[in-house]
Amino acid sequence: MTEPFDLNHWCAHHLQRVEQALDTWVSVDATADLDHAAPAELMVAMRYAVLDGGKRLRPLLVMAAFEAVTQGMRQAGLAVAASDEELALRAACAVELIHAYSLVHDDMPCMDNDVLRRGKPTVHVEFGSASALLAGDALQALAFELLTPDNAAVPASRQACLCRLLARAAGCAGMAGGQAIDLASVGRALSEDQLREMHQLKTGALLQASVMMGAACGDATAQARQALQTYGAAMGLAFQVVDDILDVTADSATLGKTAGKDQAQDKPTYVSLMGLEPARRYAQTLFQQALVALAASGLPDTRALQGLASLLVQRSS
Numbered sequence: 001m002t003e004p005f006d007l008n009h010w011c012a013h014h015l016q017r018v019e020q021a022l023d024t025w026v027s028v029d030a031t032a033d034l035d036h037a038a039p040a041e042l043m044v045a046m047r048y049a050v051l052d053g054g055k056r057l058r059p060l061l062v063m064a065a066f067e068a069v070t071q072g073m074r075q076a077g078l079a080v081a082a083s084d085e086e087l088a089l090r091a092a093c094a095v096e097l098i099h100a101y102s103l104v105h106d107d108m109p110c111m112d113n114d115v116l117r118r119g120k121p122t123v124h125v126e127f128g129s130a131s132a133l134l135a136g137d138a139l140q141a142l143a144f145e146l147l148t149p150d151n152a153a154v155p156a157s158r159q160a161c162l163c164r165l166l167a168r169a170a171g172c173a174g175m176a177g178g179q180a181i182d183l184a185s186v187g188r189a190l191s192e193d194q195l196r197e198m199h200q201l202k203t204g205a206l207l208q209a210s211v212m213m214g215a216a217c218g219d220a221t222a223q224a225r226q227a228l229q230t231y232g233a234a235m236g237l238a239f240q241v242v243d244d245i246l247d248v249t250a251d252s253a254t255l256g257k258t259a260g261k262d263q264a265q266d267k268p269t270y271v272s273l274m275g276l277e278p279a280r281r282y283a284q285t286l287f288q289q290a291l292v293a294l295a296a297s298g299l300p301d302t303r304a305l306q307g308l309a310s311l312l313v314q315r316s317s
Contacts, residue, residue, distance in 0.1 A: 005303040005304070005307070007303075007304070007307035007308075007311070010304055010307070011060060014059070014060055014063045014092075015056055015060070017063075017089060018056055018059045018060075018063075018089070018092055018093060018096065019051070019056075021089055021090075021092075021093050022050055022051060022093050022096065022097075023051060025093060025142070025146060026043070026046055026047050026050050026051070026097075026139075026142065027043065027047070028040055028043050038138070041131070042131070042134055042135060042138060044127075045123055045126075045127045045131050045132065045134075045135035046135045046138055046139055046142075048123060048126060048127070048135075049100045049101075049103070049104050049123050049135055049136070049139065050096065050097065050100045050139065053117075053118030053119065053120065054096070054099075054100075054118055055315070055317075056096060057207070057210075057239075057308065057311075057312065058092075058095040058096055058099055058206060058207060058210040059092035059093065059095060059096050059210070060092075060304075060308055061207065061210040061211050061214065061232075061235075061305075061308060062088060062091050062092040062095055062210050062211070062213055062214040062217075063088060063089075063092055063214060063304075064211075064214065064304035064305045064308055065210075065211045065212070065213075065214025065215045065218070065220075065228055065305065066084075066088040066091075066214040066215070066217045066218045067214075067218075067301075067304060068214075068215075068218075068224075068228075068297075068299045068301060068302050068304065068305055069214070069215050069218035069219065069220040069221075069224055069299060070084070070218040071299065071300050071301045072299075072300050075300060075301075080218075081153070082153075083151065083153035083154050084217055084218065086149075086151075087149075087154055087158070087162075087217050088214060088217040088218070090146045090147060090149065091146075091147065091162055091213045091214065091216075091217055092210075092214075093143075093146055094143040094144070094146045094147050094162075094166060094213075095143075095166065095206065095209065095210045095213065097139045097140070097142055097143035097146070098139070098140060098143045098166060098169075098170050098175075098206065099206060100139050101135075101136040101137070101139035101140040101143070102136075102170070102175055102179075102206075103117055104122075104123045104124075104132050104135055104136035104139070105132075105133070105136045106179060107122040107123065107124060107132075108122075108124050108129060108132055108133070109124065109129065111179070111183065112261070112265075114258055114261065115258070116258050123135055123136075140170070143166065144163055144166070144167075147159055147162045147163050147166065148163065158216065158217075161216050162213055162216055162217070165209050165212055165213050165216065166209055166213065168205070168209070169205040169206045169208070169209035170205075170206065173201070173205075174201055174205035174206065174209075175201065175202055175203075175205055175206050177201045177202075178198050178199065178200070178201030178202025178203065178205070179202055181197070181198040181201065181202070182198055182202055182267065185198065185267065185268055186265060186266055186267055187266045188268065189268065190268040190273070192273060192274075195268055195269075195270065195273055196237065198268075199236075199237060199240040199241075200233070200236065200237060202240070203236060203237075203239055203240040203243070204232075204233060204236025204237050204239070204240065205236065206236075207232060207235055207236035207239055208229065208232030208233050208235075208236045209232075210232070211228050211229075211231060211232035211235070211305075212225070212228060212229060212232060215228050221298065223296075223297065223298045224297045224298055224299050227293045227294065227296050227297035227298070227299075228293070228297060230289070230290075230293035231290045231293040231294055231297075231305065231309075234286045234287070234289040234290040234293065235286070235290050235308075235309055235312055237286055238283050238286035238287055238290070238309075238312060238313055239312055240270070241270045241279055241282055241283040241286065242283050242312065242313055242315060244262065244269035244270040244271045244272075244279060245270070245271060245276065245279050245280060245283070246315075246316070246317070247261065247262045247263070247269065247271070248262075248263060248271050248276065249276070250316060250317065270282065283313050284313065286313075287309055287310070287312075287313045290309045291306060291309065294306060
């Protein structure tokens with residue numbers, strides 16, 4: 001008989017693990033074995049950007065996908081290698097570092113020029129633009145350092161696979177490319193296909209990569225990888241649709257960032273294209289697509305992934 005699943009307990013457990021790992025790895029102490037420790041001022045800005053804030057959805061998706069693809073081993077009484085467990089945690093933190101770096105840079109005056117993020121002043125407001133730029137650069141580099149531990153128990157091929165997944169999601173054919181399209185689209189009317197492409201790159205690529213990196217840490221089958229890729233794509237797009245909805249329905253205190261920003265900057269959104277209620281229905285359609293994909297995965301237990309999908313479309317911030 002399947003044990004009851006408590007999503008809140010599951011999330012709390014993994015959030016604590018991720019938070020502790022980030023606190024350890026984003027620190028001056030973590031660079032103590034290098035020839036020169038990181039400048040303390042830079043590390044303070046990096047820690048400000050990463051710690052004590054954020055939903056940590058991307059790390060949770062990594063851990064949920066990893067657990068889903070290793071659940072069969074656990075049910076058979078087989079142990080999951082400690083090196084795989086650590087690599088999944090490293091992947092979860094690496095994704096969050098990339099996400100944090102992107103927010104630091106996106107908030108800067110040359111991009112979105114925002115002053116509020118995660119309920120506190122943005123990094124460039126708190127530390128200045130130059131320090132914010134360097135903090136973002138350093139967070140990005142640290143993400144790939146985490147994925148390449150000096151550990152013979154982790155095959156180089158697996159490290160390379162994770163680096164490739166994350167680099168593609170963050171680069172010109174992913175997050176950075178989507179942001180470029182976003183900046184070029186201010187004041188322009190986009191078709192639904194154009195808007196979908198922009199958000200699949202800007203937001204969806206990193207969410208999808210989070211799922212696929214968790215799967216890669218657990219040696220997923222081809223069937224599971226295909227299903228999880230579809231799940232990740234649907235959830236990545238749903239996240240942005242909900243973000244567009246919240247931009248016009250929630251206040252800044254609830255969001256932890258400036259509300260109404262997209263409309264004020266005349267940016268194309270799903271709400272401006274479809275209307276509020278059709279956008280809400282579209283988010284539900286994407287949620288159902290994600291659940292169908294999980295059902296076709298062949299994985300024995302996807303309840304954490306299902307629960308995260310529900311949280312994503314029902315979130316209020």
